[in-house]
Amino acid sequence: MLKVEEPQPVHFSPALIEKFGEIVKRYPEGKHKSALLPILHETQAELGWLSSEAMDKVAAYLDIQDIEVYEVASFYSMYFLKPQAKFVMEVCRTGPCCLVGAEKIMDHLENKLGVKEGEVTADGLFSWRGVECLAACGYAPVLQIGPDYTFYENLTEQKVDDLINDLRNK
Amino acid sequence: MGRKLLLEHINVPGINTLDVYRQNGGYRAVEKALKNLTPDEVVEEVKKSGLRGRGGAGFPTGMKWSFLAKPEGVARYMVCNADESEPGTFKDRYLMTHIPHALIEGMIISSFALGASTSYIYVRGEMMPQIRILERAIAEAKNAGFLGKNILGTGYDLELYVQPGGGAYICGEETALLESLEGKRGNPRIKPPFPAIAGLYGCPTVVNNVESIAAVVPIINDGGEEYAKIGIGRSTGTKLISASGNLVRPGVYEIELGLPVEEFIYSDEWCGGIANGKRLKATVAGGSSVPVLPANLTLKLANGEPRLMSYESLSEGGFATGTMLGSGGFIAFDEDQCIVRNTWNFSRFYHHESCGQCSPCREGTGWMEKVLHRLEYGHGKMSDIDLLVNVAKNIEGNTICPLGDAAAWPVASAIRHFRDEFEWHVNEPAKALKTNYGLANYAEPIAKAEVTTGN
Amino acid sequence: MSDKVKVTIDGITVEVAPGTSILNAARQIGGDIVPPAMCYYSKLEGSGGKCRTCIVKVSKGSEKDPRPMPKLVASCRTTVMDGMEVQNITSPEVIEARSGVVEMLLINHPLDCPVCDQAGECDLQNLGYEHGLQKTRYEFERRTFDRIDIGDKIQLHMNRCILCYRCVFTADQITNKRVHGILNRGDHSEISTYILAAVDNDFSGNVIDVCPVGALTDKTFRFRNRVWFTKPIDAHRDCPTCSGKVTLWYKGDDVLRVTARKDIYGEVEEFICNTCRFDKKKTSDWVIEHPTHISDASVIASNHYETLKPLPVIQNNPQLQQANKVELEKTAKF
Numbered sequence: 001m002l003k004v005e006e007p008q009p010v011h012f013s014p015a016l017i018e019k020f021g022e023i024v025k026r027y028p029e030g031k032h033k034s035a036l037l038p039i040l041h042e043t044q045a046e047l048g049w050l051s052s053e054a055m056d057k058v059a060a061y062l063d064i065q066d067i068e069v070y071e072v073a074s075f076y077s078m079y080f081l082k083p084q085a086k087f088v089m090e091v092c093r094t095g096p097c098c099l100v101g102a103e104k105i106m107d108h109l110e111n112k113l114g115v116k117e118g119e120v121t122a123d124g125l126f127s128w129r130g131v132e133c134l135a136a137c138g139y140a141p142v143l144q145i146g147p148d149y150t151f152y153e154n155l156t157e158q159k160v161d162d163l164i165n166d167l168r169n170k
Numbered sequence: 171m172g173r174k175l176l177l178e179h180i181n182v183p184g185i186n187t188l189d190v191y192r193q194n195g196g197y198r199a200v201e202k203a204l205k206n207l208t209p210d211e212v213v214e215e216v217k218k219s220g221l222r223g224r225g226g227a228g229f230p231t232g233m234k235w236s237f238l239a240k241p242e243g244v245a246r247y248m249v250c251n252a253d254e255s256e257p258g259t260f261k262d263r264y265l266m267t268h269i270p271h272a273l274i275e276g277m278i279i280s281s282f283a284l285g286a287s288t289s290y291i292y293v294r295g296e297m298m299p300q301i302r303i304l305e306r307a308i309a310e311a312k313n314a315g316f317l318g319k320n321i322l323g324t325g326y327d328l329e330l331y332v333q334p335g336g337g338a339y340i341c342g343e344e345t346a347l348l349e350s351l352e353g354k355r356g357n358p359r360i361k362p363p364f365p366a367i368a369g370l371y372g373c374p375t376v377v378n379n380v381e382s383i384a385a386v387v388p389i390i391n392d393g394g395e396e397y398a399k400i401g402i403g404r405s406t407g408t409k410l411i412s413a414s415g416n417l418v419r420p421g422v423y424e425i426e427l428g429l430p431v432e433e434f435i436y437s438d439e440w441c442g443g444i445a446n447g448k449r450l451k452a453t454v455a456g457g458s459s460v461p462v463l464p465a466n467l468t469l470k471l472a473n474g475e476p477r478l479m480s481y482e483s484l485s486e487g488g489f490a491t492g493t494m495l496g497s498g499g500f501i502a503f504d505e506d507q508c509i510v511r512n513t514w515n516f517s518r519f520y521h522h523e524s525c526g527q528c529s530p531c532r533e534g535t536g537w538m539e540k541v542l543h544r545l546e547y548g549h550g551k552m553s554d555i556d557l558l559v560n561v562a563k564n565i566e567g568n569t570i571c572p573l574g575d576a577a578a579w580p581v582a583s584a585i586r587h588f589r590d591e592f593e594w595h596v597n598e599p600a601k602a603l604k605t606n607y608g609l610a611n612y613a614e615p616i617a618k619a620e621v622t623t624g625n
Numbered sequence: 626m627s628d629k630v631k632v633t634i635d636g637i638t639v640e641v642a643p644g645t646s647i648l649n650a651a652r653q654i655g656g657d658i659v660p661p662a663m664c665y666y667s668k669l670e671g672s673g674g675k676c677r678t679c680i681v682k683v684s685k686g687s688e689k690d691p692r693p694m695p696k697l698v699a700s701c702r703t704t705v706m707d708g709m710e711v712q713n714i715t716s717p718e719v720i721e722a723r724s725g726v727v728e729m730l731l732i733n734h735p736l737d738c739p740v741c742d743q744a745g746e747c748d749l750q751n752l753g754y755e756h757g758l759q760k761t762r763y764e765f766e767r768r769t770f771d772r773i774d775i776g777d778k779i780q781l782h783m784n785r786c787i788l789c790y791r792c793v794f795t796a797d798q799i800t801n802k803r804v805h806g807i808l809n810r811g812d813h814s815e816i817s818t819y820i821l822a823a824v825d826n827d828f829s830g831n832v833i834d835v836c837p838v839g840a841l842t843d844k845t846f847r848f849r850n851r852v853w854f855t856k857p858i859d860a861h862r863d864c865p866t867c868s869g870k871v872t873l874w875y876k877g878d879d880v881l882r883v884t885a886r887k888d889i890y891g892e893v894e895e896f897i898c899n900t901c902r903f904d905k906k907k908t909s910d911w912v913i914e915h916p917t918h919i920s921d922a923s924v925i926a927s928n929h930y931e932t933l934k935p936l937p938v939i940q941n942n943p944q945l946q947q948a949n950k951v952e953l954e955k956t957a958k959f
Contacts, residue, residue, distance in 0.1 A: 026290075026329075026331040026333075028245070028288070028371065031352070031371055033352060033353035033354070034333070034351060034352055034353045035353065036353035037295070037333070037334060037335065037336045037350065037353060038333065038334050040336070041295060041334055041336075052819065052820045062353075065802065065803055065804075066804070066819075066820075067803055067804055067805065067806040067818070067819065068354075068806070070806065070808060070819040070820075071354075071355055071806040071807055071808060072336070072353065072354060072355055073336075074808040074809045074810070074819070075336070075338065075355040075356060075525075075808075075809070075810050076295070076335070076336025076337045076338050076356070076810075077336070077337035077338065077810075078295045078296065078336050078337035079336060079337075093515075094257045094458075094515065094516075094519050095257050095258070095454075095458055095501065095512055095515045095516055095519070096257060096258050096414040096415050096501050098511075098512070098515055099414075099415045099416055099501070099503065099504075099507060099512075100415070100416065132255075132257075132339065132519050132522050132523060133255055133256070133257040133258075133339070133458075133519065134296055135254045135255055135256075135259060135260045135262070135263050135294070135296075135297070136260050136263065137257065137258050137259070137260050137412060137414035137415075137420070137499070137501070138260055138412060138413060138414045138420040138421045138422060139260075139420075140414060140420075144296060146298075147298075148298055148299070149295075149296055149297070149298035149299060150299070151299065338810070355807070355810075360673075360674040360699070360702045362704075521811065521812070522811065523811070524810070524811040524812070525810060525811065526788065526807075526809075526810050526811040526812060526813070526814035527675050527788075528674070528675045528676070528677055529675070529676050529677055529726060529729045529730050529787065529788075530677055530725065530726055530729050532729075532788065532811060532812050532814070533729040533730070533732050533733060533812060534729055535811070535812075536811070536812045537729075537732060537763060537765075540765045557762060563725075564722070564725030564726070564728070564729065567696045567697065568677050568680060568696075568697060568722055568725070568726065569677070570674060570675070570699075
């Protein structure tokens with residue numbers, strides 16, 4: 001359980017609230033809870049992660065109970081309930097990718113970045129983690145980076161190095 | 171060269187745009203369906219086509235549609251299942267990326283057939299780029315009058331929306347998908363009632379896979395009977411196969427059902443054989459959930475006849491010697507791959523993806539993963555092998571949704587066909603950490619009909 | 626009667642209203658053929674289907690369609706059809722599968738019955754006794770969670786939870802606000818409030834009564850006594866909030882705890898309010914009715930309402946008599 005020492009106020013930009021409004025329109029009258037998943041994605045894209053305050057604010061917007069948002073956010077693997085590195089490199093670790101070297105790519109990331117799975121580099125830029133099947137088995141090994149979930153396919157150690165350099169200079 | 175119905179124009183530059191898609195015959199089927207056919211006639215064509223659900227279960231699509239309840243004054247929903255997450259399967263991603271209008275056209279026709287005025291495409295959240303592609307394509311279609319009010323002047327209204335998932339394999343199960351679409355945790359519902367009676371928001375709903383919906387387009391263009399002429403027996407039409415693993419050319423292929431497996435693996439028209447000049451050890455023919463088969467049983471039936479890429483031929487022999495077409499996720503393992511390690515990997519996947527709602531799956535998937543991990547890392551016991559078989563049996567069939575079965579089958583089948591490799595891991599733990607068991611006799615011709623006791 | 630449907634369970638035929646579940650039809654017959662239920666709760670809409678302990682075999686679907694059902698089904702969520710034939714304890718397949726389910730429920734359970742307040746009235750304990758193996762086949766570390774207080778009167782001991790969701794349904798259906806729920810996924814799922822929050826409303830205490838295991842316990846009763854040493858008495862009071870019909874659990878002259886009254890399937894008859902449950906612990910608060918009926922099979926039934934008959938070994942040994950003096954006196958006094 002999360003112990004909130006000091007509530008951290010969150011601010012949603014007007015653009016974000018506007019997006020919420022657009023999303024809610026997709027569902028029939030009274031079924032606006034359907035907007036929860038897309039709204040959480042938009043919120044995370046803006047804030048980088050979902051703090052309990054951010055989730056409470058979403059709950060208030062949708063007029064649902066706070067716990068309903070926590071339940072949903074913690075169920076799905078894409079929502080970050082803790083602050084993250086700027087670039088979270090998510091490497092597919094499921095069967096077909098491992099047949100063609102996904103584990104080597106993860107080992108390489110660990111060496112190259114100098115951090116273990118889930119840890120953040122000292123500069124706050126990078127972290128990496130293994131995720132389950134990304135449905136790109138034919139282009140394996142693959143990794144993705146949010147919040148737009150750009151895909152990097154047919155990875156080699158060289159490609160990973162180049163990618164890290166590119167991101168560093170971004 | 172087999173016939174291509176879905177991917178015929180895949181290499182045309184700009185086929186992802188409405189204009190190019192239309193120049194290549196796109197949206198003809200919408201015009202035909204909405205202007206010349208009644209909804210029931212569309213359903214009838216799909217029934218005649220013999221199309222079977224392309225998401226994995228293989229249930230006849232037309233029949234599923236005909237089950238839809240149609241009470242007066244109650245909305246009906248058409249939902250597309252684009253939560254593609256079955257390991258080994260990536261055809262829907264490919265289709266949505268390169269030819270999004272095929273899905274949208276199929277959605278319009280399907281929604282019309284079922285009388286839905288609001289439809290959703292539930293795309294797995296990780297496919298954010300595909301979500302943007304679809305949203306753009308929907309906007310194009312709407313501008314051109316294929317969506318919105320009074321489509322093509324026929325009086326039919328349809329709004330189509332894309333809904334992102336949040337990262338959960340279980341949402342590929344149709345009732346979990348509906349829960350998720352309602353903004354809840356993706357816990358599968360207890361059936362009955364089936365979605366056809368009470369689905370999204372308690373209303374009658376049909377949920378179909380991306381490829382099934384896209385296949386409706388050629389069915390309407392050419393007629394259900396023409397479609398049914400392609401393929402073999404009850405496996406009609408073409409199927410997208412996602413080929414991955416140790417193949418020379420992995421990728422998405424559209425095949426006519428009935429293609430010999432051997433030809434699919436080795437022909438230069440398709441996968442081009444096993445990569446790096448190695449030999450085939452095993453395959454998983456229909457996505458990670460279906461039973462794994464050794465090379466010999468992949469290529470040939472127990473009676474020595476060639477095995478074909480079709481629903482029936484792949485499942486020939488039951489689970490003793492057969493497997494399933496599933497979602498068409500074809501994974502090839504070369505001689506250097508370790509079956510124990512892969513089985514552990516798959517069971518980690520199911521452990522991670524179990525929703526945790528019902529006890530056999532919640533507890534059993536984790537248990538199997540731990541035992542397999544122990545075996546793979548040299549701490550296994552001989553009794554672990556039978557323990558796994560028994561735990562898999564206790565999960566199978568005893569859960570709310572098929573994830574339990576999907577978690578049990580890969581483990582049970584791996585032990586059924588590769589038991590000696592598991593035993594080798596127990597007997598030679600140090601060796602097993604450094605080297606692999608190799609091809610052994612898994613590619614040798616089957617001497618006679620192999621009879622095992624099932625699980 | 627034409628508006629009833631006929632169903633046969635383990636060879637016993639009963640006529641029930643259409644729409645009745647197999648489990649409830651079995652409860653109308655009663656006795657050993659009633660499947661055990663860990664998550665289903667007749668008073669909570671939407672409950673059931675999850676634990677899988679109530680699975681049965683449908684050997685004949687109905688008169689119209691006599692085909693058997695291909696898989697075992699959850700009897701709590703499967704509706705009877707006219708002419709349906711069901712096997713529960715007469716099917717070895719069901720008994721075996723149920724044992725498998727019980728094993729699954731126990732592999733991550735701490736088995737800390739000796740220090741658990743629920744022991745003696747625990748559905749999982751009973752189920753394990755009837756269907757479990759003597760030794761576990763599970764050789765890995767069990768998952769653990771921190772113990773937390775949700776409010777000042779309720780303790781959540783997540784290690785013991787079997788994720789039946791009953792407490793979640795209770796909060797949704799009989800309280801005005803739910804602050805706890807199921808977080809995370811798979812075998813990491815847990816009941817939690819996520820942020821530090823108290824479950825605090827007039828009816829929150831009912832989650833203790835609906836919990837089939839010792840995951841949600843009454844802090845005012847915590848470690849006070851073993852339930853089988855306490856004596857349940859039905860009583861009532863004029864309560865402005867709830868029906869005021871409760872069971873008082875006595876030890877000597879002291880009311881150690883108050884619970885709702887439960888039926889033979891362990892379900893509360895009527896939900897009670899927190900005032901009755903936590904704040905009225907004097908005999909003078911209540912109108913005493915009569916001793917609560919307790920099934921012979923329950924451990925709580927032992928040494929109740931009659932003089933404890935000491936075992937011969939105690940009768941013959943003054944030292945043991947002395948050691949049990951307090952218990953013997955108290956039992957005799959009641």
